[in-house]
Amino acid sequence: MRLSKAFIPTTKEAPADAVIPSHILMMRAGMIRPLAAGIYSFLPLGYRMIKKVCDIIRREMDAIGGQEFHLPALNPKEIWEKTNRVEAFGDILFHVKNRDYVLAPTHEEIIAQIAADHVKSYRDLPQIWYQIQTKFRNEPRPRSGVIRGRQFLMKDSYSLDRDWEGLDRSYELHAEAYRRIFTACGLKFFEVGASTGAMGGTGSQEFMVESDAGEDTCAICDNCGYAANVEVAKAKVEDYPREEKSEELHEIYTPNVRTIDELSEFLKIPTTKCAKSRVYIHNGNPVLILMLGNDEVNEEKLVAALGGKVRPAHPEELMEITGADAGSIGPINTSLRVIADVKLRHANNMVSGANKNDYHIGGIDFDRDLPNVEYFDLHFVNAGDKCVQCESPLRVVRAIELGHIFKLGTKYSEALGAKFLDERGEEQPIVMGSYGIGVERIVACLIEQNHDEKGIIWPKEIAPFKVHLIGVNMKNEEIKRTCEKLYHEMIENDIEVLYDDRDDVSAGFKFNDADLLGMPLQVIVGEKNLSMNKVEIKFRATGEKKIVELGMLLRTIQDELYLP
C-alpha cells in the first residue's frame, strides 16, 4: 500500500476526549473515528486489523469443527419473549420503534430456533455454529474507545450436544481454540473462573488481559498461574493470632463511635481486634454478617455461600431487627443467624457492637461465646495475600474481558423446543454452550499491551503491515528508483508493506508517522546509505537499527519476520 494514496489520516495531537492509550492511538493512527457515544467508524487501517483478527478467529474456529453462519441482527421481539430475555436485558436491549423488532445483543435464541426446526436426531449432534457479527447493546455508559461500545463486533459461537459430557467436550474445544486465537494474536492473557450472570447455566470462564483500562478486577498469581475475578478469588487464610488469655465479656461505653476506624481510634486497639457487623436480608430473613476489621462483605461470595436472594438491610430496618443502628450492632445477645468470615475463626478478645446505641462489647471469644456461628469465605482478596495454591503473594490488577465461555445447558433449548430423539426414541433437550470474543477489544488490547510514547508497536504476528518502507526524500531519483524496486520485490515475496512514497512531507514527518503506525520493521532508504548501496532497518519494538546491503535486504527481512 502506498501512503500517498492510502486514506490513513494520522494526527499529531490526540482528541481531547480520548483518555486511554489504545483509544488515543487508534484515533491518532487513523484507524477509527467516532460517530456517536460508543459508535465508531473503522477506517481502512483499523478495518485491516479487524480483518486480520477475524482471519485468525475463523482459522481456529474452523479447526474445532465450527461452521460459520450469518444470522440476522434484526430480530422479532417475540422470540426474545419466549426466553424472558426482553425483561432480563431490560434497557440494554435496543427496541425498534416502528415494528416489533429488537436489535440482537447476542444470538442464543436464533440458534436455538434453527436447532428446534432442523436438529431432530442424536445423529445430527454435536454441532458448533459460529458467526462474526455486529452486536447491539444500549450500554448506559460506553467508554474507553472501542472497549465498551453500543455497537461492536463479536465472534459468537454455540455448541449443541446431546448430553452434558458432550457439552464438556465442546466447552474444552472452545477453551483451547481461544487460547490459540489469543496466542496467535500475540496477546498476553490469563483465564479466570466467572459467574454466569444473566446468561444462566452451570459454568463459565473468562479470558482476560491485564490493563489499567480494564473494567474488571482480578487476583493473579505470577508464580503458579492462579487467577480469578475478585468477585470469587480466594487467598490462603492465616489462623487468627489468638491471644493466650480470653477476657470476660464486658460492655464498653462508646459515645458516637460508628465506624471501625473510630472504634479502633477510641479504644486504642488495632482494627484487627474489631469485628464489623453487617445485616443482610436472605430470602426475607435477616442475617448478621461479621467481618474482620475493615473487610468489606463480598456479596457475590455471600450469595454463593447462602444461595437464594441476598440484599443489604435498609438503615431503617436495622433498629427493628437488632435494636440498634449501624455502628452498634453485634453478635452477642442477638437471636439472628450469625455468619462470620473465615478470618474470624478462633478469634478472641474481640470488640463488636452491643446491639444498643453507643455501646460495644469487648472480650468476645468466638470459640467460647459464639459456638453456633457459621463460617464462610466472605472477604475480598487483597494485593499481597497468599495464593491458595502456592502461597506466593497475589497481585490484584485491572483487566479487560476478551472472551467468555459458558456452559448453558438446556435453558434455551427448552424454551424454544430444541429437542432431539436419542437412540431409544426418547425426546431430549439439546445441551447448549455459548462462547464469545470481542473482536475490537483484541485490537484495543494489542495496543494497550504494545505501545510507547511515540505510538503503536504491533507484534509481528499480527501487524497490519510487516514493513514500513520509507523513502527519505522522494525527489531524489536514486532513492525513488530504489524504493519502487524494493516495494515491488516485497510484494512479489508476499511481504506486506506500507510504502511511504509521499514527496511532500519531510523525513522527520515520515519517521514520526512510521513510529506512530507501528509496523514491526522500518526500511529507511536515505541518500548517505544508498550511496554505499545500503539501507537501514529499524526495529520498532527496540529502536535498534541495522545497516544492510541492498542485496541482503529481502533475506534479512524474511529472517527477522519469520524466524522465531
Place this chain on the structure above:
RNA sequence: CGGGGCGUGGCUCAGCCCGGUUAGAGCGCCUGGUUCGGGACCAGGAGGUCGGCGGUUCGAAUCCGCCCGCCCCGACCA
C-alpha cells in the same frame, strides 16, 4: 441513573467571570517557491449558524432558562 467537566474553522485551545471593532492563535488544508535523516521555512489564501431553541438587552460567543451532544468517576454490565 447519581456526581463532575466540556461544547468556539478539520484538530488542540484562547476569548466568556466584567455584554460593545470585522471572533483570535498554533497545528492541519490550498497556491507558489525554497528545503529534505526526526513532525522544515518564506509569501499568499480558503475555511466559523461560537451545540440548538427561547429569553434579557439598543446590542449576546459572553448574562438567564430549557434542551441536545460528548468525556470522566461511580452505579450497572453476558
